[in-house]
Amino acid sequence: MAIILNNMKKIFSLLLISSTLWIGSLMAQKSTSLESLLPQINADSLLQTVTDLQNFQSRFALRPGGNQAVAEYIANRLNNYGITAKIDTFHQAGQNWLVGAYDQDFYNVRGVLPAVNAKDDSLVLIGAHLDAISYDHQTWQLLEMAPGADDNASGVAVMLEMARICHENNLRFNRDIHFMAFDGEELGLFGGYYDAQKRQETGENIAVMINNDMVSYQPDENWRLMLHWYDNSLDVVSRAADICAQYTDIDPYIPSSSENNNARASDSYAYYQNGFRAVFAIEYTFSTSYHTDHDVADSNNYAYHADVARYNLAMLAEYAGLDDGVGVEEQPHIATMRVYPNPVSEKAVVRYQLTEASPIAITIMDMMGRVVMQQDFSNQSAGLHIEELDMARFPAGVYLCRLQTVKGMETTKLVKR
Ligand SMILES: [Zn+2]
Structure with a gap:
């Protein structure tokens, strides 16, 4: 399992800061428990979530009623996993070259798994956008079906798989984990900006925002994951690459500056713009069904997808600090x-x-x-x-x-x- 090195990667390793080292030592001590959790990540459960989300037929944010039902599905899943989740509705009106004028309610989902033995008030956020879009790539005509299986039911499925693993193992972390699903990403990162701005205004302390957007398309044996970076988070992307190499069969790929333009094309960019550190994982081989009605569950590779989920679980263990009391009941048994x-x-x-x-x-x-x-x-x-x-x-x-x-x-x- 080789890491694909490029020049940026070498620069990053010089930029490791002390907090990474501190968290790194925390993980070393707990890697046994993490290793017992990783095999529990299940390709079928990812496929099931992608299928459920595809079954909405369209998750285009501007269709009548918007994505309220989609947000309810995600919030219910989180609540069933014991993660208190609420829908955070916001309104936005404007104009966009592709979709025309809009005046619509949007529906983010926010779930929180509270920390135990927390050292401070910092939190780790794992998120993915829940909306989808599809259009004819010749005429730019919007299409009725927007299944968005890879873009981005796959990212939401990873987030929910994390919640499932936490629930089934009664996992607790030393930082709060916020589980987020964003609406309106395809129209301009609406949900991301709405949430990040609010958190910035209230002075929230986000240790890292972990974003997954298109993480299930992998047509061949050469598994790679692109890790887009932000210039306030070079230590994070460097650590993320190491984690990916250590805990998965995927080769992490840190793009050079000229390959990193898509860093701006997903919700993590909104967090970066509000001063938060973030990393954005996306399949290295870009889906051929991008923003079409062919972006369906059958085109994805769920073994690869499961490995991306493993990278995410290891990231949570690293940055949120998997507590010693893994799997231990909090209350006395009666x-x-x-x-x-x-x-x-x-x-x-x-x-x-x-x-x-x-x-x-x-x-x-x-x-x-x-x-x-x-x-x-x-x-x-x-x-x-x-x-x-x-x-x-x-x-x-x-x-x-x-x-x-x-x-x-x-x-x-x-x-x-
Ligand atoms: Zn997307």
């Missing part, structure tokens, strides 16, 4: 649970023991964190309880069974045959 048979084909038996009385909820979630069944019991006494769940109507696959008490939750994987 429940133990067993689910059987496992795999199950029809009826699953949930057998659980409470050490004190508590209202409880038993929830079954699919791989995407969607709740497919929930049963609430108002007050259960201390002692042994048995409930039966009818799993017959669910498609085969992996599910999570969660037992929620007043003092926390127990989760176990349940395979449906």
